[in-house]
Amino acid sequence: MASVQPKPDRRMGPVGSDTWNAMLDGAEAVLRDEGHAALTSRRIAERIGVKQRLVYYYFATMDDLITELFRRLSERELERFRAARRSDRPLREIWDICIHTTDARLISEFIALANRIEELSAEVVHFIEESRRIQVDALEAALKRAPAANHASAAALAIVATSVALTLTREQKIGVDSGHDDVMALIEAFLARAEPS
Template identity: 35%
Template sequence: MTAPRRTGTENSKTRLRLLDITERLMLEEGYAAVGVRRVAREAEVAPALVLYYFRTLDDLFLAVLRRRADEEWERQARLLSGPQPLRALWRLSSHPGNALTTEFTALANHRKTIRAELAAHAARYREAQLEALTRGLAEAGTDLPPEVSPAVLLMLTNALGRILMMENAMGMTTRHEEALAFVEQILQRYEGATASAETPRG
């Protein structure tokens, strides 16, 4: 019987450095720049050491995705527990940290394991966001137009935030001011002026 292959501990400094390097490469050069040899070269270690901690390249990608997903889940929970969940949703949807999610979304087109993991996290986030938004609107006594449910408002907020973020990353900001002014009008209509809150990390 073949003995199970050993892997490095999850909290080792080397493993964390490999994750940091992989995430940086994805953000700076795109997921296609990530490979076992490239990560090893950036970390100044042998490729075999990368494979000691991560059996496959998919395992490396999954570890990066899960680490950031756990961090985002905790941050989202803090933001959505505040008095202005719609503003919190807007910040979560439009901040530059979503650039990594964009890379994973592109990667998911080619790797089934990444696609399944990303879909599971996205569904979990959406349900939590919808619950917080529905609760916040109810507590504020806010009535949406009959054709706009909290779920529709949530998806429109997420979609517009991501579009603006992606276009900003490309250096294209045409008509963004109009869109942002409209968003601010909607936010003030339903939640009033901005209250101090944590800014999502990029």
């Protein structure tokens, strides 16, 4: 699961060090605020106050840096999902992460980047499969306790929930909200049945 280190014939900095993390912090901020077009080694260096050359001491290529950034981000998100799964209202807490914690802009940038970067695509696949596994697990447990809650399978419900959450956050960010209330009410009604509070 950890990164695989060096491709280039070049001295490389330690993975996980403070500077390494600071660079990913800078990269994340740039991607969030300015988008993929501005995600360059120069801009990252400028952001954290070092020289551009140093970026290539810690990361073999820009694609590696981007992949590493997604990995760090997705591991944090998976940890949130796992914690929510262990709580006493797992469905509500997982939904809360999907609809509130998720940054629609960041996700859309990564999805587009994954079209081009194969390593990143593999990381995205891993994240989708693992997060779905957690969600299906939580849903199956809930449906067992409240069997009349729905006719759909846990797997189907997980896909519907994540899809809808992504659409709502994305549309909200660009200023579309028609039908959002209705679909939120639908989700709320399901949660009330499947996980009575």
